[in-house]
Amino acid sequence: MTQIVTFSYLVAAVGFLLLGAMWLTSWRSHYHRGILSAACLLTAGWAATVGYQSHADIPLSMAADVLEILRNATWSFFLVVLLGRHRSPYSRLPLGLSNKVAAAASCYALFLAATLYGWWGGHLFEEFGILSSMTIRVGVAVFGMLLVEQVYRNKPEQERWAIKFACLGIGGMFAYDFYMYSDALLFRQINSDIWAARGAVNAVTVPLIAISMARSASWNTELALSRRVMFHSAALFGSALYLLAMGMAGYFLRFFGGSWGTLMQAAFLFAALLLLVGILFSGTFRSWLKVFISKHFYTYNYDYREEWLRFTRTLSEPGPGLGPRAIQAIANLVESPGGALWLRSDPGQYEPAAHWHMPAQEYCEDAGSPFCRYLEQSQWVIDLREAARAPEKYPGLVLPDWLEQQARAWLVVPMMMHGSLLGFVVLQQSRSPVNLNWEVIDLLKIAGVQGASYLAQQEAADALIVARQFESFNRMSTFVVHDLKNLVSQLSLMVVNAEKHRNNPEFQRDMLETVELSVEKMKLMLQKLGRSANAEKAGPLAIGDVVKQAISDKRGFEPHPVLRIRSPNLMVLADRERLERVLGHLVQNAIEATPRDGKVTIEVTRRGGHALVSIQDTGVGMDEEFIRERLFKPFESTKAAGMGIGAFESREYIQELGGRLEISSTPQIGTTFDVILPLHRVQVAQAEPRAVRLEDSLDSE
Known part of the structure; x- marks a missing residue:
């Protein structure tokens, strides 16, 4: 068995050594050369170490474990590199690593640290045993297979042929490790036969990886780690190293603590864990780590795509509170914990409009003050500490007294809109030191302009709402005037006929009823003027009764309208007063357009699931152009005293009820207005009513 293990691992060592040397000395320049060569050479060194120790019949040393950890880490890093800049169909990120890649890189940093921790724990603490070590190694193997799956699935079809053999080879190594360590986890020991075949299995993957290396010209990827990945990976890896160090310290406390060792170890580890949680949840630490990574690992301080998406997302959140969100969006750019916003008001001064994680402000600043004029003319971001330390850098700046009294005030960011100062934001001192270079200052200027546009848009929207409220009030007033005009017309007609019929008792009764x-x-x-428009509530109405009431108001006119109810008890959902006014207007228009010897007929019937009120007259009629161009246009009328809104209001309300108004007219012959309203849903669900006998229909004048 010893000879088999030695031969198996030495074959793998020779294969990967040749593969790594060939790739390292290749004349072809390639971005992946260093990573892939390192992975091959580390695998060769690991296999050679295991083979030599097996040949010498000595237990596996720490060197073999460390080389295995580095081998897994390098192959995994190579897979992350292959994921590269390609946009996954399952990802929403167009550049850099996808969300899945970011999760892979961050979690693998934790797995790598956990492997180191488990390896050290297996040597330092007997209670870890084989279970902890094997569990972590199984997890690493599973994650390696997931990375292989992500690499292959996220590549376009034309690139898969170049990397499929590498995926097979690397995935095969991780799959075999998963099989071997899972078996060891199940039986509490590593199977010697599976262990012996591991070297040969790794050697079989060499040709597969070599084929993909020959096709490497089509590896059209390059690594682009985002700041988010770096931040989370650094936090996770640092946490694992911290726990490893604290675990070692706890071991020594237990070893040298005597009878108090166990108590000291438990208390120390618990306190260390609490300290780690406190650090990870500290906003100051997170800010420091972000600034440190941006300063030392990237050319620019910001990932502008992510920052602008976050900035816009913060401003675009639905609901009220745009002022605090604008402060938050600007403050997050420089890790500021809070701030306040001043906006220009009508009296010509800047008043506190919002605050975020900062006490509410009471101080106002006159729009013509030197401070506001300086902000508007220079459009500079003012560093208050620098202005106090070196005032010559801000020539002409006069800070107001209330601003100098703000202990934690740090930056003043102007919010410009079309060259004028809409407002300004005062930010508190950042959680971690931020170098205010040209890049940061320019970003704050742009953020101020963008925030000002959102605030100006909100002000315009509020002004539009107020204007619409006034428009609604004016429109209601117009309808009131229109109704008054109709009442005046009725009373005027009554006064005209009073001289002629003053001694007629029937006329006197009609006159009294009309009044x-x-x-x-x-x-x-x-009553309507004293309550809001929303006070109108629709309810079930008998359309026949509404039509009767609308006609009864016109009994003093000639020709007298005739009502025929073909389908009684039809129910519609509407406001009674408004529907009666609409129908009354249409009836009155028909009467006014018809000579005294003509006829005006109103019929109420059912058409399917709708109630039909047909108003027919034998008047002057209308042509198609008049109906199309002028009939429903507000404030246009052919009458000398007309308002021109009756037909418009009628059609609008009928459509609001879900119905429609149909017109058919022929000049010098007559006009028909068909008001079609949906029946109340309770009535629609019932069966069709039985036909009403002709003698049951109502004719009224």
Whole structure:
């Protein structure tokens, strides 16, 4: 068995050594050369170490474990590099690593640290045993297979042929490790036969990887680690190293602590864990780590795509509170914990409009003050500490007293809109030192302009809402005037006929009833003016009764309208007053357009799931152009005293109820208005009513 193990691992060592040397000395320049060569040479060194120790019949040393850890880490890093800049169809990130890659890199950093921790734990603590070590190694193997799957699936079809053999080879190594360590985890020891075949299995993968290396010209990828990946990976890896160090310290406390050792170890480890949680949840530490990574690992301080997406997302969140969100979006760019916003008001001064993680402010600044003029003319971001230390860098700047009294005030960011100062933001001192170079200052300027545009848009939207409220009020007033005009017309007609029919008792009764109806309508009108438009509530109505009431108001006109209810008890959902006014207007228009010897007929019937009110007259009629161009246009009327809104209001309300208004007219012959309204849903669900006998229909004048 010893000879078999030696031969198996030495074959793998020779194969990977030749593969790594061939790739390292290749004349072809390639971005992946160093990573792939390192992975091959580390695998060769690991296999040679295991083969030599097996041949010498000595237990595996720490060197073999460390080389195995480095081998897995390098192959995994090579897979992360292959993921590269390609946009995955499952990812929403167009550049850099996808979300899945970011999770892979961050989690693998934790796995690598956990492997180191488990390896040291297996040597330092007997209670770890084979279970902890094998569990971690199984996890690393599983994650390696997941990376292989991600690499192959996220590549386009034209690139898969170049990397498929490498995926097979590397995935095969991780799959065999998963099989071997899972078996060891199940039986509490490594199977010697599986262990012996491991070297040969790794050697079989050499030709597969070599084929992909020959096709490496089509590896159209390059690594682009985002700041988010670096931040989380550094935090996870640092946490694992911290836990490893604390675990070693706890071991020595237990070893040298005597009878108190166990207590000291438990208390120390618990305190160390609490300290780690406190550090990881500390905003100051997170800010320091972000600034450190941006300063030492990247050319620019910001990943502008991510920063701008976050900035825009913060401003675009639905709901109120745009002011605090604007402060937050600007403050996050420089790791500031809070700030306050001043906006220009109508009286010509800047008033506190919002605050975020900062006490509410009471100080106002006049728009014509030197401070505001300086901000508007220079459009500079003011560093208050620098202005106090070196005022010559801000010539002409006069800080207001209330601003100098702000203990933690740090930056003043102007919010410009079309060259004028809409407002400004005062930010508190950042959690970690931030170098205010040209890049940071320019980003703050742009953020101020963008925030000002959102705030100006909100102000415009609020102004539009107020204007629409006034428009609604004016429109209601117009309708009130229109109703008053109709009442005046009725009363005027009554006054004209009073001289002729003053001694007629029937006329006197009609006159009294007309006056009573007019007074009642005026009272209803006053009630409407005293409540909001939302007070109108729709309810089930018998359309026949509404039409009867609308016609009864016109009994003093000639020709007298005739009502025929073909389908009684039809129910619709509407506001009674408004629907009666709409139908009354259409009836009155028909009467006014018809000579005294003509006819105006109103029929109520059912058409499927709708109620139909047909208003027919034998009047002057209308042509198609008038109906199309002028009939429903507000404030246009052919009448001398007309308002031109009756037909418009009628059509709008009928459509609001889910119905429609149909017109058919022929000049000098007559016009028909068909009001079609949906029946109340309770009535629609019932069966069709039985036909009403002709003698049951109502004719009224």
